[in-house]
Amino acid sequence: MPTITVATQPSYEIAITPGGLTQLGAAMVSAGLGTKSRRTLVISNPQIWHFYGDRTLKSLTAAGFEPEYLLLPAGERYKNASSLQKIYDAALHHQLERSSAMIALGGGVIGDMAGFGAATWLRGLPIVQVPTSLLAMVDSAIGGKTGINHPQGKNLIGAFHQPRLVWMDPEVLQTLPPREFRTAMAEVIKYGVIWDVALFGLLESLPRLDGMRYLAPDALLEILTRCAQAKAQVVAQDEKEGGLRAILNYGHTIGHGIEAVTHYRRYTHGEAVALGMVAAGRSPKPWDFGPPRSAIAKTP
Ligand SMILES: NC(=O)c1ccc[n+]([C@@H]2O[C@H](COP(=O)([O-])OP(=O)(O)OC[C@H]3O[C@@H](n4cnc5c(N)ncnc54)[C@H](O)[C@@H]3O)[C@@H](O)[C@H]2O)c1
Ligand SMILES: [Zn+2]
Missing domain, CATH: 1.20.1090.10 (Dehydroquinate synthase-like - alpha domain)
Known part of the structure; x- marks a missing residue:
């Protein structure tokens, strides 16, 4: 299945694997995650979790991770400081360490927010992007731009934070509106x-x-x-x-x-x-x- 290397410093892989959501955990291990801390925080929304939550948790558990999850409300209007605060609260509650990965399971809204949470919590921990919308697959999950909206404008608050892995399963697009x-x-x-x-x-x-x-x-x-x-x-x-x-x-x-x-x-x-x-x-x-x-x- 196609794998593309993004030649940033450090570099990372984009893997496109039909049906691959079930192998997410194993792919993270191959990317060097989970050696120090097994704890992970999956960030998603209820619409996506309904279809793919179970599969994601099972895949992580099977690979030896201890996954926790946080669901944020769906929609661009929730790409804001209050959702970001929920990410920080969950990271604190679940005692994430600097080597614990966050995982963004969703479209660009979830990817941008989770990426920014990962960029800033404990001054930066690994983020794995698991894009579920076509836009996130072709655009937002790749390249490390993360952020939230300010009430006065889109994407005004943000950081560059490259993912450790971009893991795409095109089959999830079947449920995309x-x-x-x-x-x-x-x-x-x-x-x-x-x-x-x-x-x-x-x-x-x-x-x-x-x-x-x-x-x-x-x-x-x-x-x-x-x-x-x-x-x-x-x-x-x-x-x-x-x-x-x-x-x-x-x-x-x-x-x-x-x-x-x-x-x-x-x-x-x-x-x-x-x-x-x-x-x-x-x-x-x-x-x-x-x-x-x-x-x-x-x-x-
Ligand atoms: N970081 C970047 O480089 C970059 C680039 C482009 C866009 N963006 C950002 O991306 C956001 C837009 O992303 P988007 O178009 O993915 O919107 P989105 O994240 O809001 O997702 C669109 C809708 O589809 C639903 N959805 C997603 N995947 C699904 C699936 N597999 N099955 C069922 N429902 C699914 C979501 O819940 C949501 O309701 C904007 O906030 C934009 O600023 C960021
Ligand atoms: Zn665009």
Whole structure:
């Protein structure tokens, strides 16, 4: 199954394994976790826990971990300081040590919050990202950006904290609500435009992209792999967004504007980014102009 190395310091692996949730514990042991402290804290939400909680706990216990878990309310509006406080309270209550891992089992909201909790509790303990949404798999679980929202703005509080392992099981996407799948596809198309022309070709060749059920398992696997490779390559070259990493924001300037003027209610993030990419693609760039019109008019 595809494994991609993210060449940060230290480096880490992204593994994409259909049905692999049951092997999470073993994969963590292979990544060097659990040697000093066996205690782990899984952070998730009730929607995801309902489907995948048992499997996750069993897998961790089977590999010798002592898992505890914390469920935070679902939704972007709970990506805030009060949820973060709950993470700290659970870490204290369960006596996590600096070598105890936190595990984010969820979409980007859980991944960002758990990642930030792990970055800051005891000045940093390991985080394992187990993305369950398409957006988290192709984007947020990779690259180490973590954080929460401030009442005045999104993602204003945060830290860079690279995961020790990103463990993806594409089969969990079967329970993802269809709109969440579609919206993340905009970010997939983005990688095709900014980085990977072969991915763009693959996407064009597929009959439909707007639902998990329209994609053959091998096509989905290739999409996930290519997106993870793209993000890993960008992040390895520019971990803290000094320059190149900003390429990942293609379509986002106008997209964020659309989200803001519609009060984050009408469009999902991916829908707004899709509109933003169309608009950015149409807007004239200096290199599109060719000779000035006046010069053309004067040419005999
Ligand atoms: N850190 C980064 O680099 C980065 C990059 C992009 C986005 N983000 C952040 O990611 C967040 C958005 O992430 P998202 O789109 O995953 O949203 P999300 O985490 O809110 O998940 C979307 C919904 O799907 C549900 N869900 C997730 N997986 C499921 C599954 N397998 N089965 C059933 N339900 C499931 C969730 O409970 C939630 O209701 C935003 O907060 C954004 O700021 C971070
Ligand atoms: Zn985005």
